[in-house]
Amino acid sequence: MKALRIDHVGIVVKDLEQATATYARHFDLQVDPARGGELPALGIKNAFMPIGESALEFIQPLTDQGPVAQFAKERGEGQYLLSIEVDDVAAAVEHLRGLGYRVGEPNNGIAFVSPKSSHGVNLQLIQRSAR
Amino acid sequence: MDGIGATHIDHIVISSSDAAVVADTFRRNLGIEIKRTMTRPGTGAQLAFAKLQEIILEFAGPPAPKPGDEVKARLWGIVLAVRDIRAAVERLRSLGYDVGDPKPAVQPGALIATIKSGTHGVPFALIQYGTPPATPGAAT
Numbered sequence: 046m047k048a049l050r051i052d053h054v055g056i057v058v059k060d061l062e063q064a065t066a067t068y069a070r071h072f073d074l075q076v077d078p079a080r081g082g083e084l085p086a087l088g089i090k091n092a093f094m095p096i097g098e099s100a101l102e103f104i105q106p107l108t109d110q111g112p113v114a115q116f117a118k119e120r121g122e123g124q125y126l127l128s129i130e131v132d133d134v135a136a137a138v139e140h141l142r143g144l145g146y147r148v149g150e151p152n153n154g155i156a157f158v159s160p161k162s163s164h165g166v167n168l169q170l171i172q173r174s175a176r
Numbered sequence: 177m178d179g180i181g182a183t184h185i186d187h188i189v190i191s192s193s194d195a196a197v198v199a200d201t202f203r204r205n206l207g208i209e210i211k212r213t214m215t216r217p218g219t220g221a222q223l224a225f226a227k228l229q230e231i232i233l234e235f236a237g238p239p240a241p242k243p244g245d246e247v248k249a250r251l252w253g254i255v256l257a258v259r260d261i262r263a264a265v266e267r268l269r270s271l272g273y274d275v276g277d278p279k280p281a282v283q284p285g286a287l288i289a290t291i292k293s294g295t296h297g298v299p300f301a302l303i304q305y306g307t308p309p310a311t312p313g314a315a316t
Contacts, residue, residue, distance in 0.1 A: 046205075046206060046207045047207050048206050048207050048208045048228060049228065049229075050228050050229045050231075051185070051188065051228050051229075051231045051233075054185070054188060054251070054254060056296060056297070056298055057297075058296045058297070064296050067294070067295075067296065070271075071179075071180070071268065071271050071273070071294075072179065072180055072182060072256075073179030073180060073181075073182060074182075096182060096183075096184055096185055096256070097183060097184025097185060097230055097231075097257075098184065098229055098230050098231075099184070099185050099230075099231060101185075101254075103296075120297075121297055122296045122297030122298070123251075123296075123297035123298055124250075124251035124252065124253075124254070124297075124298050125251070126251070127188065127190075127251060129206065129228075141205065144205055146205070163201065163202075163249070164192060164197075164198050164201060164247050164248055164249035165248045165249050165250055166190060166198075166249050166250065166251060167251070168206075
């Protein structure tokens with residue numbers, strides 16, 4: 046497995062619009078209109094603010110179920126997830142499963158690694174280029 | 177200056193109960209090469225650094241991890257690179273942020289300042305490498 050780049054850092058917030066407005070006004074970041082929105086299947090809405098080669102992803106839980114809601118309940122706002130770009134997400138998942146990691150099935154080039162496998166750090170693997 | 181002039185995420189801090197173990201997990205299992213390890217002067221904190229393109233992953237832990245304990249880690253803070261840290265600090269203070277004075281970072285020649293509030297639960301800091309660009313029109 047080859048980690049290529051930090052694609053983005055996920056930050057859980059209570060109010061997505063308020064958070065992105067803060068980072069726009071005070072930190073000069075702009076929301077990428079091509080990414081983000083409501084993701085009912087995950088119970089969240091999100092927005093990406095690019096910076097350099099990476100981005101900050103702001104995530105607001107929309108329900109009280111699921112890992113994002115659980116994080117918000119336990120910790121409030123804060124850094125939630127590290128998204129690592131890999132060249133081949135399917136191969137990366139196979140590699141990590143072979144090491145005993147709990148990794149979700151890749152979907153649209155994205156796979157989530159259970160934090161129980163990485164000392165508590167939420168990791169996401171993402172493949173940008175089609176294979 | 178309207179904004180803080182942030183150019184990119186300089187580093188992301190992963191805080192843990194044992195920096196060496198967590199860094200080694202990322203190295204062995206995720207293929208992330210650890211470029212440098214060090215002890216932070218003054219505090220004795222154990223640090224390990226990896227770099228993925230422009231972003232440094234900093235693994236931080238206590239001076240003396242307790243052997244046998246389950247190693248726990250969490251994403252902690254984000255450091256943004258800015259062109260002119262003094263101007264950025266001044267700008268944020270004018271907006272009501274509590275920001276520390278720039279001080280020497282562990283990176284040679286760099287200055288770092290911590291933003292202590294107002295960032296939606298994420299500890300942020302600013303870092304400047306080298307000298308800021310000259311102000312246009314300023315006497316040389």
